[in-house]
Amino acid sequence: MQFCERRRCRDVDHPERRSELGLGDGGEPLEVSDRACNQFSRTTGDLQANAIPFVGQYGVRPLAMKPQPVAARSGEFDPKKPSIVTLVWSEAFDFNRAALSPEVRAKIDADVLPKLKDFAEIRYINVQGHSDLLGSPTYNQELSEKRAAVVRDYLVAQGASADKIEIYGYGKTMPVKSCRDEKDRRALIECLAPNRRVQIEIQGLLRASSAGR
Numbered sequence: 310m311q312f313c314e315r316r317r318c319r320d321v322d323h324p325e326r327r328s329e330l331g332l333g334d335g336g337e338p339l340e341v342s343d344r345a346c347n348q349f350s351r352t353t354g355d356l357q358a359n360a361i362p363f364v365g366q367y368g369v370r371p372l373a374m375k376p377q378p379v380a381a382r383s384g385e386f387d388p389k390k391p392s393i394v395t396l397v398w399s400e401a402f403d404f405n406r407a408a409l410s411p412e413v414r415a416k417i418d419a420d421v422l423p424k425l426k427d428f429a430e431i432r433y434i435n436v437q438g439h440s441d442l443l444g445s446p447t448y449n450q451e452l453s454e455k456r457a458a459v460v461r462d463y464l465v466a467q468g469a470s471a472d473k474i475e476i477y478g479y480g481k482t483m484p485v486k487s488c489r490d491e492k493d494r495r496a497l498i499e500c501l502a503p504n505r506r507v508q509i510e511i512q513g514l515l516r517a518s519s520a521g522r
Contacts, residue, residue: 394515396424399508404441404498407455409463413507417460421509422467431513434474436461439508441501442481454478460507 398421400413409417425431438457440449457476465471481504488500 394428395510395512397508397510398424399506401502402456402505402507404502404505405444405452407452407459409459414463417463418467421464421511424511425469427515428511428513429516431470431473431511433512434464434469435508435510436464436474436476437508437510438476438478439483439504439506440481441498441504442484443498443501444481446480450478450480452478453480456505456507460509464509 398417400416402413403410436457438453438455438460440453440456442449444452454476455478457478461471461474461476464474484501484504485506486501486503488497491497491500
């Protein structure tokens with residue numbers, strides 16, 4: 310077998326290239342065959358060519374390509390979509406009563422009915438009735454349901470859509486005030502007044518003219 314004339318090849322100084330050609334780890338240029346030098350030169354050229362970015366290579370974007378719009382993630386504000394707004398209103402009832410007092414009716418007229426007109430679309434109206442802790446659980450449950458029902462009927466009579474309204478009675482299970490230190494019954498009844506309440510929750514899409522208020 311004939312071998313090419315051996316000569317010194319400085320292209321194989323780099324340790325990685327020496328290892329690729331099986332030339333060892335010596336620090337000085339080695340005397341290798343022309344074939345080894347030519348082989349290494351071709352390998353080096355290929356590696357240099359592969360180092361040049363090209364269209365389609367991972368991480369390389371063509372200059373003419375425009376960045377794609379990113380959709381808004383959940384919870385981010387999108388000005389093109391209307392906001393969902395929840396309004397909550399609460400008012401107390403007289404002790405052991407389910408009828409609307411003139412004061413409660415007047416507050417619904419002033420606080421709730423005008424807000425209904427601000428909605429372009431109403432998703433639901435929840436009317437929740439509550440009672441205080443005085444009395445049996447069964448009696449208070451029925452009383453809380455009656456309070457919710459009478460408010461629903463009044464809203465419907467004033468133009469609210471009946472099919473959007475749902476009523477719930479929670480009895481004495483969700484108090485907002487405990488009044489544990491009150492020993493006198495009259496004082497206790499007065500202290501527990503905030504628990505004898507109806508809460509109205511409205512959720513929907515506001516009209517454009519009302520969204521900035």
